[in-house]
Amino acid sequence: MGDQYRLVFLTSQTTDATSSDIATYNTFVQGVAGSSVTFPNLGLGTWNIVASTATVDARDNTGTNPSGGDGVPIFLMDGSTMIATGNSDLWNGINSPITLDENGNVFTEDRVFTGSNGNGTKVTAGDQPLGGLTQIRTGSSTAATPVGWMANFNVPPSTQNSVFAMSAPLVVVDNTDTVPPTLLSVGDDKSGGPVEVPETVVFTVTFSEGMIASSIDVDDFENASASSVSIDSVVATSDPAVYEIAVTPLAVGTLQLQIKASAELLDLTGNALDTNAAVAGGSVLTVNADMTGPTVVSIVDNLGGSSVVATTSMLPTYTVTFSEAVDASSVGIDDFDNASTAGIVIDSVTATSDPAVYVVVVSTTTAGELSLQVKPGAVISDISGNVLDTSSGILDDTVVQVTNLQGQLGVIDAVVANGGVNPATGLAWAAGDQYRLAFVSSVFESATSGDIEFYNTLVQNAAAASVELPTLANSTWKVIGSTSSVDARDNTGTNPSSGAGVPILLVDGVTVIASGNVDLWDGSILNAINLNENGNQSLSATVYTGTQADGTASVTGAGPLGSAGLVALGASNSSVGSAWITGGSEN
Numbered sequence: 001m002g003d004q005y006r007l008v009f010l011t012s013q014t015t016d017a018t019s020s021d022i023a024t025y026n027t028f029v030q031g032v033a034g035s036s037v038t039f040p041n042l043g044l045g046t047w048n049i050v051a052s053t054a055t056v057d058a059r060d061n062t063g064t065n066p067s068g069g070d071g072v073p074i075f076l077m078d079g080s081t082m083i084a085t086g087n088s089d090l091w092n093g094i095n096s097p098i099t100l101d102e103n104g105n106v107f108t109e110d111r112v113f114t115g116s117n118g119n120g121t122k123v124t125a126g127d128q129p130l131g132g133l134t135q136i137r138t139g140s141s142t143a144a145t146p147v148g149w150m151a152n153f154n155v156p157p158s159t160q161n162s163v164f165a166m167s168a169p170l171v172v173v174d175n176t177d178t179v180p181p182t183l184l185s186v187g188d189d190k191s192g193g194p195v196e197v198p199e200t201v202v203f204t205v206t207f208s209e210g211m212i213a214s215s216i217d218v219d220d221f222e223n224a225s226a227s228s229v230s231i232d233s234v235v236a237t238s239d240p241a242v243y244e245i246a247v248t249p250l251a252v253g254t255l256q257l258q259i260k261a262s263a264e265l266l267d268l269t270g271n272a273l274d275t276n277a278a279v280a281g282g283s284v285l286t287v288n289a290d291m292t293g294p295t296v297v298s299i300v301d302n303l304g305g306s307s308v309v310a311t312t313s314m315l316p317t318y319t320v321t322f323s324e325a326v327d328a329s330s331v332g333i334d335d336f337d338n339a340s341t342a343g344i345v346i347d348s349v350t351a352t353s354d355p356a357v358y359v360v361v362v363s364t365t366t367a368g369e370l371s372l373q374v375k376p377g378a379v380i381s382d383i384s385g386n387v388l389d390t391s392s393g394i395l396d397d398t399v400v401q402v403t404n405l406q407g408q409l410g411v412i413d414a415v416v417a418n419g420g421v422n423p424a425t426g427l428a429w430a431a432g433d434q435y436r437l438a439f440v441s442s443v444f445e446s447a448t449s450g451d452i453e454f455y456n457t458l459v460q461n462a463a464a465a466s467v468e469l470p471t472l473a474n475s476t477w478k479v480i481g482s483t484s485s486v487d488a489r490d491n492t493g494t495n496p497s498s499g500a501g502v503p504i505l506l507v508d509g510v511t512v513i514a515s516g517n518v519d520l521w522d523g524s525i526l527n528a529i530n531l532n533e534n535g536n537q538s539l540s541a542t543v544y545t546g547t548q549a550d551g552t553a554s555v556t557g558a559g560p561l562g563s564a565g566l567v568a569l570g571a572s573n574s575s576v577g578s579a580w581i582t583g584g585s586e587n
Contacts, residue, residue, distance in 0.1 A: 004072040004169040004240075008050070008083060009033075010109060010141045012101040014160040017113045020131025020302055020319065022056040025049040029165035038103040039077070044214040046236050050150075050164035052115040052122035052129045055300055055319075058150070059120030062166045063238060064090055072169050077104040083144075091120045093146045098164055107141070109162045111155050114139040118146025127154040127426050128304045135426025139164075154426045171210045171240050173268040180274060181267040182208040184241075186257055186282030193285030195249060196292060197384065198325060200232065203245045203257045203282060210240030210268045220263035221245055224280045227253025227287060240268065249287040256284045290384035294356075295323040299372055299396035306427045307401035309420055310364045315347065316400055318360040318372050322388070325355035327381050335378035336360055339395050341368030342402035355383075370400040403431055411437060411469060412509040423503045423515040434502040436494075437472075438480070438513055439463075440543055440572040442532040447544040447586075450562025452486040455479035468534040469507060480581070482546045482553035482560045488581075489551030494520055506531045521551040523578045530572050538572045542584055545570040549578040558585030 011032045015025065026048045034043025052058045059065040064087045071087030077100040084090035101107040115122060115129030115137050122129040127137035135154035138161065143149045155161065187204040195201055213236040223229040232246040249255050258280035259265065265273040273279070302317045333346040343366035350359045360372065373393040374380070380388040388394075407417070412435060422429050441462040449455070456478050464473035482488045489495040494504075494517045501517030511527045514520035532538050546553060546560035546568050553560040554568035561567060569584030 003172040005172070006072055006074040006169055007045075007077060007079075007167045008074055008098055009077050009100055009102045009165055010098050010107055010112065011162045011165055012103070012105070012107055014162055015113070016160055017115070017130045017132075017136045017157040020053050020055070020317075022049070022051075022053045022061055022130075025051060025053075025130065025163065026061070029163060032102050032165060033167075036102040038105075042102060044212050045170060046168040046213045047165045048168070050116075050166050051113055052120075053131050054122060054129050054302065054304055055298075057121045058114065058116045059087070059091060062120075063168065064120065064166070066091060074166070076100045077102065091118070091146065093118070094144045094149055097144050097149065098141050102165070107162075110140045110142065111138045111153060111159075111161050112141055113137075113155075113161045113163050114150045116150050118150050120150070122304075123151070124304060127151075128157075128306070130157075131302055132157060132304050133302060133306070134421045134428065168213065168236055169238055169240065171268055173210070175269055177209075177267070177269040178271060180271040181211060181265070183259065183273070183279050183281055184208050186280075188257075188282060188285065190285060192283040193255075194288050195255070195285055196288050197252060197290045198230075198248045198250060198382075199290070199292075200246055200248045200324075201255065201285065203247060205243045205245055205257070205281070207241045207243075207265075207267075207273070211243070212266045212268060212270075213240070213243075215264060215266040216243055218245075220259055220265060221247070222258060222260050222278075223247070223249075224256040224258040224278070225254040225284070227251050227255060229255060251287070252289055253287050254284050255287050256280055257282055290382065290386060293386040294326050294380070294382045294388050296374060296388070296394045297321040297323050297356075299374075299394075301372070301396065301398055301400060303400055307403055307430050308364055308370075308428055310342070310367050310402050310404050316362045316364070316370060316372075318362065318396065320358045320360055320374075322356045322358075322380075322382075325383050326358075326388075327383055327385075328355070330379060330381045331358055335375055335380055336372060337375050338362075338370055339373040339393050340371045340399065342366060342370045342400075343368070344370060364402045367402050367404040370402050371398070372396045401430075407435065407509065411471070411507055412505065417505065417509055418503070418512045423512050424500070436502055436504040437475075437507050437509075438504055438529050439507045439531055439533045439535075440529050440538045442534070442536075442538070445544075447546065447561045447563075447567045450483050450485075450560075452479070452481075452483045452491055452561075455481055455561060456491070462533045466533040468536070472507070472533060480547070481544060482551075483562050484553060484560050487552045488545065488547040489517075489521055494551065496521060507533065507535050521549070523549045525576050525580050528572065528576055528580060541571060541573045542569045542586070543572050544568075544586075545581050547581050549582050551581075554582060558582075 033047045036042040066088045074084045083094040123137045139150040184206045189202045218231040228250040230248040235244045261278045328351045345363045347361040373395040378390045459477045496517045504513045558566040558568035566585040570581040
């Protein structure tokens with residue numbers, strides 16, 4: 001009795017990953033837990049998402065950071081399958097995949113939003129944490145390794161996917177317990193005061209035994225004196241008998257926390273605290289008038305270290321957090337600017353549900369560096385009229401690179417190519433990124449030659465003859481075709497054995513064919529190769545390839561280029577399956 005453990009499940013419901021607020025996702029998984037039919041009391045526990053945003057790591061959100069201690073065992077919803085013995089074990093690779101949902105039913109997903117590295121920290125390179133702009137890191141419910149269950153792929157933030165949910169520590173209880181709990185102590189983080197309006201006080205409330213977290217909320221507490229306060233939050237700690245209650249005084253007077261009369265707070269076996277009368281505890285704090293100005297706690301962007309391309313729809317969005325509630329009427333677009341060199345426009349400044357937090361959206365107009373700041377001389381005040389010190393600018397500590405990018409040959413514009421995102425990295429196109437272009441030649445030729453250079457010369461000449469895209473002549477072009485001695489994937493330098501390769505696009509500079517070498521030769525492409533060297537729709541339905549789906553020379557049925565009999569054909573019209581490179585034949 002008293003031993004602790006956690007539960008974990010894969011949500012059968014889905015969510016997008018557009019929000020950068022971890023509370024949004026915690027609320028989502030709490031709701032999923034509450035919807036369980038098999039376990040109707042599941043929602044009585046506290047549930048958090050096993051995922052990271054730009055500001056919160058998964059291992060901190062779930063209270064499983066190994067630096068915080070050994071932790072407790074973690075089980076699936078069958079109550080018997082242990083995925084980890086504790087915190088360190090969880091982030092070294094789980095012992096069993098998370099394949100059960102909130103009802104204990106078998107449920108699997110290969111794309112589970114995590115935004116995290118295998119060790120439970122937020123991803124900061126390549127993919128992005130929840131709330132990122134382009135490609136969100138995902139894990140898989142069928143994997144158990146650190147790389148697999150937390151970090152195996154990426155998807156756009158607008159897609160709908162399941163997430164992992166983990167409970168706060170739960171307690172093995174004695175169901176024969178009939179003794180009601182009592183209030184043992186109430187401490188505060190201000191050493192008994194005094195405090196100023198509206199300085200938040202966190203009270204630590206300790207009961208005689210573990211309590212059901214869902215039976216304790218902000219409506220159960222009040223100020224024992226007549227002075228107005230806001231009961232802001234009730235947070236369960238790792239000890240089920242201890243809770244932290246945040247209270248903000250709103251007027252001068254005194255503050256003493258008390259549990260309301262008739263409030264129903266239950267221990268782990270359902271026995272109620274005696275609240276026939278209000279239960280007060282702890283020191284009586286003197287509350288004085290606010291004489292302290294606000295400060296800026298943080299300025300955090302949503303880019304996760306990524307660069308942006310000037311004038312695009314990829315808008316840097318900043319979350320500005322003050323030390324206390326500020327007067328919304330004192331905060332506007334004129335209070336912010338760029339402390340560095342890129343040209344920007346402050347599009348909007350929006351108050352959030354937290355009066356200390358504002359969202360600033362920025363458009364970029366020219367290349368350079370972007371470091372958002374509260375302007376020197378800006379007049380921002382708290383609700384008591386105390387002014388933020390802006391004798392100098394208050395800067396974001398992250399510098400965002402703003403670029404003006406265009407691809408070599410002038411075909412790709414990084415503003416529009418694949419929506420401004422490099423499909424190989426999942427991030428905005430950056431200077432130095434590489435790519436390939438592909439077209440179907442408008443020149444018709446027989447496939448009688450067995451010399452690969454014959455066909456390479458053919459496509460090189462087609463590129464050089466382009467009227468609409470004359471710069472194509474300034475690059476080297478190879479036929480996507482095989483002879484008996486040279487495979488297409490070797491002729492084009494796209495053999496997966498040689499490396500990941502680079503993205504391949506049509507000559508419209510927008511449409512992606514494949515994200516790299518493996519994607520090109522995995523049996524399908526993302527979009528048909530249906531544009532010729534002028535960027536016009538191809539008139540040819542079939543093309544000579546002499547090649548199999550994996551990029552090697554065709555050896556069964558139809559043969560490679562130069563064969564005496566049938567030669568393998570692909571299709572340029574609308575084919576994205578293996579028929580793009582093989583499937584047809586012609587003499």
